[in-house]
Amino acid sequence: MDALIFMMIASGAATLLLFVSGLYASSTNGQIMTIYNYEYGGNALIAIHYAKDSEGKWFWNELKAKLSESSPESEVSGYLSGEAKSVWSNITYSSPTGNTFLCFEGGGTDFCYPSKSQSGFTSTTVYTSSVKITPDIDVIIKLYY
Amino acid sequence: MRKGFIGPIGDDLPSIIAIMLALGLFFSAVVYTLDTYNQKIADMDALKGSIEIGRVIMDRGILTEVKPAAANYVKESYGLEYDAYLDNDQNICEEGAYRFTYLVAAFDEGSIGLHRLTICTWK
Numbered sequence A: 001m002d003a004l005i006f007m008m009i010a011s012g013a014a015t016l017l018l019f020v021s022g023l024y025a026s027s028t029n030g031q032i033m034t035i036y037n038y039e040y041g042g043n044a045l046i047a048i049h050y051a052k053d054s055e056g057k058w059f060w061n062e063l064k065a066k067l068s069e070s071s072p073e074s075e076v077s078g079y080l081s082g083e084a085k086s087v088w089s090n091i092t093y094s095s096p097t098g099n100t101f102l103c104f105e106g107g108g109t110d111f112c113y114p115s116k117s118q119s120g121f122t123s124t125t126v127y128t129s130s131v132k133i134t135p136d137i138d139v140i141i142k143l144y145y
Numbered sequence B: 001m002r003k004g005f006i007g008p009i010g011d012d013l014p015s016i017i018a019i020m021l022a023l024g025l026f027f028s029a030v031v032y033t034l035d036t037y038n039q040k041i042a043d044m045d046a047l048k049g050s051i052e053i054g055r056v057i058m059d060r061g062i063l064t065e066v067k068p069a070a071a072n073y074v075k076e077s078y079g080l081e082y083d084a085y086l087d088n089d090q091n092i093c094e095e096g097a098y099r100f101t102y103l104v105a106a107f108d109e110g111s112i113g114l115h116r117l118t119i120c121t122w123k
Helices: A002-026 A030-050 A059-067 A072-080 A085-094 B007-058 B069-078
Strands: A099-106 A109-113 A126-132 A138-144 B081-086 B098-108 B111-122
Touching (some): A002 B007, A030 A059, A030 A126, A030 A138, A030 B007, A030 B098, A059 A072, A072 A109, A085 A099, A085 B111, B007 B081, B007 B098, B007 B111, B069 B081
Antiparallel strands (some): A099 A109, A099 A138, A126 A138, B081 B111, B098 B111
């Protein structure tokens, strides 16, 4: 009887250990991947300061100029799908996720490229990195998973 | 000689088998758990090392060398190997390697431009 009780306790402990190790093995390296996503975003924002569009103009200066227009959303959207298409392609091809957005917030501006309503995604996990382009407006890279 | 008596150990044989089985099961689980734990730690270390290598190569978003000497110290301290490629959209990393991509500014024949950097790391 004692041996049976011992066997049951040992089997229970073994099952518990296997369960815990299974959980541990299947856990994602979330924290490390979070660091990577933030590093991607931060570096991308630095890098695009050095980008030029297809006409050889500095991307950052052009973006700033488009944001000061009366309809910044359509100006920026037209720019990113026109002369600055290669810059946008570089962003999307290098991005760790398929849902990458370049957003502009502050000073009455609040929109993203591409427009979120067009893309129809349902992700909730988001990593953002931002930098000011004007004293009021932030440029934000948003990575959705 | 008593009928059915097979010695002092023989009487306890069913209990001994049960205890041995239980101990065997328990210690197998312990070994498996430790192995899983060690593998996970090694996996996390490799990921951390890969990100460190990326950080050294990019040098705050501006690439000066695709394979700088400083990255060798990092790869050695993590026991990793790595390769870095510019503007390659193919999945060039070998199977089992980690692949990290970045957007970087890099010097290119006197001017500076936007590039995609892919870093593959493996043990």
